[in-house]
Amino acid sequence: MTEEIKKTRQPLAQVVANNLEELIKSQKYNIGDKLPNEFELATELNVGRGTIREAIKLMAARNIVEIRRGTGTFVSETPGISEDPLGLSFIADKKKLSQDLMEMRSIIEPEIARLAAEHATVSEIEQMEALCLAIENLIQNDCNHEELDIELHTLIAKSSRNLVVPSLIPIIQTAISLFIDLTNRHLKDETIKTHAAIVSAIKQGDGTEAKKQMAAHLQYNKTALHIE
């Protein structure tokens, strides 16, 4: 252990955190697994319990593990992806950020919709249809539909089955939140119509149409933001 510290010049807790991280990556511990307790880890890694505690905290800060009080420490469901993995909340220019997020969504999301048309399961499609109806209902009752809107776009993204897509979902989520803030959600009819058209194309397994409808949906949004 001493060699390692000298070489990397990292604090011991960080070295221990790196070692635990490697054990997770090599799948000694899988997603959702409970880690051994502090005492066991301290014995296994030959360091003090305080160091283990500090290492676990460093890993929790990066969402590699999740500390559940009174239960133990578990490998997180999305290890290494923090709440704001892209650091978007640190970008000060919210107007430019909103435009750039929308630009990036226009690049990524139509292709994601195409992949979703190829890979979505029957149960995912049923959920998408239910979300469309729920959003329509909220819009017609003049209620905030942000949360369900994000849920629908997230579900479409996940059903693309591309392993990298879950990491990109914060782009979609942040964009929707900023968009609804900035436009005062006045795109009601277009939202209902274009959401339904996207999901219908996905249901028919028509990737070209799903891509086209998602592009149209985002174009309405861009126009509302006066980007184009």
Added chain:
Amino acid sequence: MTEEIKKTRQPLAQVVANNLEELIKSQKYNIGDKLPNEFELATELNVGRGTIREAIKLMAARNIVEIRRGTGTFVSETPGISEDPLGLSFIADKKKLSQDLMEMRSIIEPEIARLAAEHATVSEIEQMEALCLAIENLIQNDCNHEELDIELHTLIAKSSRNLVVPSLIPIIQTAISLFIDLTNRHLKDETIKTHAAIVSAIKQGDGTEAKKQMAAHLQYNKTALHIE
């Protein structure tokens, strides 16, 4: 402070870290700024120095701040974006990951090249040309060009001027590393030719051509990976 703790049920150090994070977001401290020392922060936030120290460590784990030994603590250049922000190193299926990364690059990078043709500065274009030559030189001498390859694609991405793109660079970087590993870098001539064609289109400010050439470049890579 006590109210806050009861409400959020977070450890004090995490609460303090959140408060410091908010100060950075609200631009009391900007990128590259040195934070006040432990003693000053402890006084300002009315907590002990040990808590400040622990809070700083939590923030450093997420790359919000950078601790430079003997110099102090600074707001990181890319706050909140860790070394592996997308958690890609935790994905066990490297073959599927490599294919999905290449799929995502094919979606994002041609559009990024188009934006680069519109926004790259003269000095960025000069750097791109120098990198192309250096890569050609390495390839012809049968040396590893991974590092410079990543540097070229990263530079093209940055010159798109989209604020979200720097967060997506790990996709490109991880994809290149995995690709060079898997294909044993035998795409030598194609790499030299297509890199030059991309940079030439960017130099001419021809977005459509830059997009087309980047797509062709990635198609060669996909074929080599036997994806399509």
